Amino acid sequence: MSADTKVEARDVSVYYGKKQALFNVDLDIDSRQVTSLIGPSGCGKSTFLRCVNRMNDTIEGCRVQGKIRLDGEDIHDRTLDPVKLRARVGMVFQKPNPFPKSIYDNVAYGPRLHGLVSRKDETEELVRSSLQRAGLWQEVEDRIHEPGTSLSGGQQQRLCIARAIAVRPEVILMDEPCSALDPIATARIEELIDELRENFTIVIVTHSMQQAARVSQRTAFFHLGILVEEGDTEKIFTSPTDKRTQDYITGRSG
């Protein structure tokens, strides 16, 4: 583990009931970088992503073995509150899922819940700055009290990103954040990811290899629940070491 390691996974295995979904994964995720997790459906990449903020805890019959440390701190420690953990490790999902509330309340909900704001002006300021950082402010500033669901798909996804960053997380997990978006909305999100990496550690699961190549500095390739290869994105996409990685990224059946 280097000084820049934000998340350290050691010997992580995940079981859904009797079925093992992830096998002994060792992976370091560097601070203030974008790490993409790629691999075919069912390879365990989303399962791994959900380990990092203990989202798997909510799944019946799911068991996680091994150690995951956030800044060196065991996230499975009994004294650690998973709700607090999820405030530090935020998540953005495939399908934009704004709350059935106003744009304003979507962003203000988390900070209020976690007690980050108390006064109205504080809340307003945080909502504005979060929407600005998510690149959405200009488009919504004069209809901030309209429902979040009235926005377009791409805007909704940026709203979800604004909602995630409003609670000042350290890590943002993104599970295929662009798969429901058109190329322009996708480009906006990718540009946003690139800006956010200055302040956050980002882990993104994507089925689009081009997207992984465009947005991430590190890439990890999963196959059949095994972390096959991990390294600089440039290296993975120009000269991967493992034949399985090569076959996958070049579209060979193996």
Added chain:
Amino acid sequence: MSEHIVKSFDEELERLRGAVQEMGGLAAEQLELSLRALLEPDPELAEQVVEADSEIDALEQRISQDAIRLLALRQPMAVDLRQAIAAIKIAFDLERSGDLAKNIALRLPVLKGFANRGTLETVARMGELAGWQLHDVLRAYSGTDPVLAREVWLRDRQIDDLYESNFRVYLTYMMEDPRTISAYTHLHFVAKNIERIGDHSTNIARSVYYLAEGVPLDEPRPKGADAKTAYVDPPAET
């Protein structure tokens, strides 16, 4: 290498490789024929070499267009990406080699009455060496063979050495008889063209190595003798 799930992708890559190989065969033939035309001497053969160059140029155009289309439409990754880039780069080096062979053929009119058989044959031997290099590097490309590619890359110094020693010989002859200056200058250009063809083969060797290994061939290479420093003192003023 296993096959792509999309079969037409394999076909396009194979067509690209095929065109590069075809181009390589043509360039090697052009070199061989231009040297034969020089040795015989055979002006008709030289003419034929000059005309055939456009065929190589056309192939280079086709390869770069096909490779660009492949990059745009398939967005190749890893070995496929290296394959497309290698095709563009190798086609460039082969096109240059073809031009240089044509340039040798173009010098036939001024060299066809050339009397010094020995120096002509030495140049032809140098050309033969460059021909083998080209042949071997094309074999390395066909078999995606990094070991052979590296051998070709290392062997280039033999051509450099010959080029340098030829140059010294020409200088001597020219000093002995200034009437030969024109012919030896042209012969020196022929030697230079051959030496350049050798360099293009080493470029191709590097491309093949990167294609095969995914890392550049960047070890220090033992350099041959350098004609840049060949020099004969002018006679002292009296």
